[in-house]
Amino acid sequence: MFKKILFATSATEATDHAARVAFNMAQAYDAQLFIFHVLGVPTRGYSQVVLDVKTKEEVVLDDEYVAWVEEEIKTHYTKQLETAQKTEIKVAIGFPHREILRAARELKPDLIVMGGSTGENEDSVYKKSLVGSTLQRVAKAAPCPVLVVNRPAASFWGGMSNIVFGTDFSKASDAAFKFAIKLAKTLACELHIFHALDIGSVHTGRILTQDEIETKIRESLRRIRGRYLPDMDGIGDYNFEVWEGIPYIEVVKYARENHADLIVMAHHTQKTSGEDTRLGSNIEQVIVRAGCPVISINR
Amino acid sequence: MKKILIVDDDPNIIDYLTTLFEDNGYTTIAAHDVQEGLEIAKKEIPDLITLDLEMPEEWGPRFYRKMSQEKSLKNIPVIVISGLSGGDHAVGKAVAFLSKPFDRDELLKIVKETLNV
Numbered sequence: 231m232f233k234k235i236l237f238a239t240s241a242t243e244a245t246d247h248a249a250r251v252a253f254n255m256a257q258a259y260d261a262q263l264f265i266f267h268v269l270g271v272p273t274r275g276y277s278q279v280v281l282d283v284k285t286k287e288e289v290v291l292d293d294e295y296v297a298w299v300e301e302e303i304k305t306h307y308t309k310q311l312e313t314a315q316k317t318e319i320k321v322a323i324g325f326p327h328r329e330i331l332r333a334a335r336e337l338k339p340d341l342i343v344m345g346g347s348t349g350e351n352e353d354s355v356y357k358k359s360l361v362g363s364t365l366q367r368v369a370k371a372a373p374c375p376v377l378v379v380n381r382p383a384a385s386f387w388g389g390m391s392n393i394v395f396g397t398d399f400s401k402a403s404d405a406a407f408k409f410a411i412k413l414a415k416t417l418a419c420e421l422h423i424f425h426a427l428d429i430g431s432v433h434t435g436r437i438l439t440q441d442e443i444e445t446k447i448r449e450s451l452r453r454i455r456g457r458y459l460p461d462m463d464g465i466g467d468y469n470f471e472v473w474e475g476i477p478y479i480e481v482v483k484y485a486r487e488n489h490a491d492l493i494v495m496a497h498h499t500q501k502t503s504g505e506d507t508r509l510g511s512n513i514e515q516v517i518v519r520a521g522c523p524v525i526s527i528n529r
Numbered sequence: 530m531k532k533i534l535i536v537d538d539d540p541n542i543i544d545y546l547t548t549l550f551e552d553n554g555y556t557t558i559a560a561h562d563v564q565e566g567l568e569i570a571k572k573e574i575p576d577l578i579t580l581d582l583e584m585p586e587e588w589g590p591r592f593y594r595k596m597s598q599e600k601s602l603k604n605i606p607v608i609v610i611s612g613l614s615g616g617d618h619a620v621g622k623a624v625a626f627l628s629k630p631f632d633r634d635e636l637l638k639i640v641k642e643t644l645n646v
Contacts, residue, residue, distance in 0.1 A: 247615055382615025388588030486621050489594035521621060 231416045232259040236339035238266050238330045238368070241303045242284065245345035247385035251377070251523055252343040253310040258389050261340075262316040265307065266333050268326040269299045280323055296321055327367035334373055341525075342372055346380025346517065366514075369497050369526045375409055376497075377525045378517045387491035387522055394422045394490040396481045396516070399453060402496035406527040410494040411461050419492075420467040423458050424484050425450050426477035447472045478515035486521050493520055497528035531644050534575035535559045536566035536592060537610070538584040542629070546579060546610075549633055555640070563587035567595055570602050576644055582611035582619055593620045606643045608636070 237252035239245045256263035270280030270289065278291045289295060300319050304311060311317060322329040334342055344365055369376045379385050395410040397403040407423075414421040427446055429438055438446075450472040462468050469488075473480045485493050495513045517524045533555050535546045543559045550557045558573055560566035562584055570578065578596075582589040589609065596602040609620050612629040620626075625639045 250613075381618065383618035383621075386582045386588055386590050386611075386613070386616055386619035388583070388591065391591065392594065489590065489597065491590070521618060 231413065232256075232261045232340045234264070234337060234339040235261045235341050235343055236264045236266055236330075236334055236337055237343045238268075238326075238333075238364075239303075239345070240283065241267050241306045247382045248343055248345035248379040249307065249310065250385040251379050251387075253307075253314055254388055255341075255343070256314060256317070260315070262318070263314060264333070264337055264339065265303060265317060265319045266322070266330065267299070267303055267320070268322050268324060268329045269296070270323055271325055272323060283326070291323060326364045330364070330368050331371055331373075334368075339374055341374060342368065342376045344368065344376060344378050346378060365517075370528060372528060375525045375527050377523050379523050380517050381519070381521065384520055384522050384524075390417055390419055390492045392420045392422075392488065392490050393492045393494060394424055394481070394485045394488065396424050396426070396477075396493060396495045396512075397454070397458075398425065398477070398496075398498075398512075399457070400496060400498070402498060402528070405529055406494055406496035407458065407461075409525070409527050411465070413492075413494070414468075415464050418466060420469075421462075421465050422469045422471060422484070422488055422490065423454055424470075424481060425454060425472045426480035426484075427472055427474040428477050429474050430476045443474050447474060478512045478519065481512070481516050482519045482521070491522050493522060493524045495524065495526060497526045530554065530556050531576040531646060532556045532558065532573060533640070534566065534570055534573065534578045536561075536563070536578060536584075536589070537581040538562060539581070542581070542610070549637070550640070553637055563589075563592040563595070566592055567599075570596060570605070571599065574601060575605060577640060578605055578607045579610050580607050580620065580623070582609060582613055582616050590620050593623070597622075608639060608643070610636075 232255060235252060235256055252263060270282045273279045273281055273288060279288050280291050282289050299321055303319050365378060393410055393414055395407060427450060429443060451470060454470045473484060493516060495516060498513055513526055533550050535543050535557060537543050538561055547557045547559060558569055560569050563586060580589045580592060593607060606624045607620060609623045609626045610631060617626045624643050627636055
């Protein structure tokens with residue numbers, strides 16, 4: 231299922247937690263791991279002078295500099311590289327999100343692994359809002375699932391065995407479900423199908439009675455059953471659950487309470503158009519807050 | 530006498546913790562991985578568990594998940610002791626997180642408070 235993993239890294243501490251997951255997965259699933267780093271952004275189009283993403287200095291690009299950066303990456307991951315089997319370091323120049331997507335098209339990985347936001351520095355080329363904009367752009371356009379480790383705490387699971395799939399019954403969610411079910415079957419995972427009933431924004435100005443909420447929960451459970459139960463053959467252990475609240479909080483809470491080691495959600499395409507590269511705000515918040523890795527699926 | 534289960538793949542840490550706890554009036558048992566830890570825990574029902582995060586095979590958070598599914602084990606307090614940074618919230622319901630190298634007095638204080646002795 232994971233033969234090729236593209237780990238997009240800034241090769242700094244900010245992505246160390248994602249690195250733990252990437253190296254661990256590569257080892258556990260015997261995958262080839264591409265360690266991909268964008269070293270600099272050209273100061274002008276096609277310029278040989280680039281702004282180094284780590285030092286923030288302008289440097290003249292030549293083979294020697296690229297080799298030096300590769301060596302730096304090797305040093306940064308010395309410990310992991312000792313035990314890793316099939317790894318390849320790749321360095322590129324350009325805008326990080328574009329280069330990561332280009333690499334994804336060329337290398338055709340089964341999964342892209344990324345860290346969350348990088349550092350506090352306002353001048354970082356990765357920039358960040360709630361989740362880094364590099365991440366937002368990659369997640370939106372990636373040809374394969376994107377696994378994100380934002381909180382350090384999310385990186386200590388050592389593999390996947392208990393998956394929470396968060397659904398909002400959208401078409402995008404169906405694609406994410408396909409991936410979740412395949413993953414659960416291939417890796418013999420427990421699978422939780424979870425829907426959060428949004429009682430925050432939808433009914434502004436009106437407070438639902440608990441009877442109304444629980445009627446809606448029942449409806450949603452029936453919907454989950456109707457939509458997903460036929461595909462549950464071959465899944466050893468599964469649960470259907472609906473909780474009311476603020477969706478992203480409920481997903482994070484549900485995953486925590488059930489000790490999930492992975493959350494799978496659709497990258498939300500509703501309400502996004504044109505240049506708007508934001509992830510759906512729910513998955514964005516889940517990525518930021520989750521205590522386990524989150525896989526975002528956009529197609 | 531209160532019983533502490535030490536789950537850690539590093540024999541040096543097990544040695545160190547065993548001596549530390551036994552010198553301070555606790556009995557100890559040790560397990561080197563998650564599987565062994567669960568088997569011993571079920572048999573011995575310890576009063577407290579110290580848990581490492583990264584171990585070969587399964588990792589600490591999964592030990593916690595499995596023990597919380599066991600009726601006899603789910604209320605046993607867990608102290609996470611790990612050499613990895615950023616693991617503070619890796620086991621959300623642990624009573625404490627200590628990163629190696631840790632202060633022995635701090636650990637003993639937490640153990641004492643947790644066990645209420």
